[in-house]
Amino acid sequence: MAALITPALVCGVRSHGEHGAIARLLTPDHGLLAGYVRGGRSRALRPVLLPGNSVKAEFRARTEEQLASLTVELEHSRAPLLSEPLPAAAIDWVCALTAAALPEGTPYPALYQALDGVLGAVDAAPAARGWAVALVRYELLLLAELGFGLDLGRCAATGGAQDLVYVSPRSAAAVSRDAAVGYESRLLPLPPFLLEGGAAEWDAILDGLRLTGFFLERSVLTEWKADVLAARDRLVDRLKRAVA
Incomplete structure (x- = not known):
């Protein structure tokens, strides 16, 4: 499974399924990337997946055609x-x-x-x-x-x-x-x-x-x-x- 760990800026988020979300992040070396965040609508992750936030992102996908799974760690919040x-x-x-x-x-x-x-x-x-x-x-x-x-x-x-x-x-x-x-x-x-x-x-x-x-x-x-x-x-x- 290929993995990419990169700084990123959250640009867009939409709900997917009951609890997940698909986030679109702009990265410095790979451009705009989309990934599925398990539990992305949870109380813990909603404040992280706000447009404008800076995050550390890890994308994992078996193939280039597959939507990557994505985990994010907050680096800088612009929520205020x-x-x-x-x-x-x-x-x-x-x-x-x-x-x-x-x-x-x-x-x-x-x-x-x-x-x-x-x-x-x-x-x-x-x-x-x-x-x-x-x-x-x-x-x-x-x-x-x-x-x-x-x-x-x-x-x-x-x-x-x-x-x-x-x-x-x-x-x-x-x-x-x-x-x-x-x-x-x-x-x-x-x-x-x-x-x-x-x-x-x-x-x-x-x-x-x-x-x-x-x-x-x-x-x-x-x-x-x-x-x-x-x-x-x-x-x-x-x-x-x-x-x-």
């Missing part, structure tokens, strides 16, 4: 954050996105590190503006890792790299201010922090969420995965109300 509306919505969304978007068994080490960073920021930041920028960048990275990356380095119309302030929804490429004249209403705002790094004000963060949300909905969260966007809608709505 789930009683706070904004952090809870952020964790719910970013974990649901990861579980829905990634194919199983494909390594995405950069996404693992980035997701760990986002969850750590939600954990540590005293206010939402401290983690919202990281969340937008995670969405942008996920699009790129799945082959739907945005070209933000040059203007789609002129090829220049100066004064890039919009993104074309058709080409997913940046557009300069001059090239956008007359077409502004058809383009998506490109917030400066996605080009320059650093912190951002709320208007720019919300523009970033609008930008990544458009391409996630169009290219990644299609068909049956579209219901995952409800978690994102809750997050964006709570952010808008918090900064209104």
Whole structure:
């Protein structure tokens, strides 16, 4: 019986049978993996199998085709954050996105590190503006890792790299201010922090969420995965109300 022991981030959990659960975990070297947790709905394991938690996971399966049995040991709990509306919505969304978007068994080490960073920021930041920028960048990275990356380095119309302030929804490429004249209403705002790094004000963060949300909905969260966007809608709505 093959065994894999690895650190992991809990991304999704659903009930299976009377007492068990199927958990989907993001691992650093093996990507998204699913496993059956015996007693996963028990009082002892429910607090461990919360999206956003960091765990030590052991997967065992007789064949690659068989759903692995999974045991988990809690490394870091984010349960206290789930009683706070904004952090809870952020964790719910970013974990649901990861579980829905990634194919199983494909390594995405950069996404693992980035997701760990986002969850750590939600954990540590005293206010939402401290983690919202990281969340937008995670969405942008996920699009790129799945082959739907945005070209933000040059203007789609002129090829220049100066004064890039919009993104074309058709080409997913940046557009300069001059090239956008007359077409502004058809383009998506490109917030400066996605080009320059650093912190951002709320208007720019919300523009970033609008930008990544458009391409996630169009290219990644299609068909049956579209219901995952409800978690994102809750997050964006709570952010808008918090900064209104």
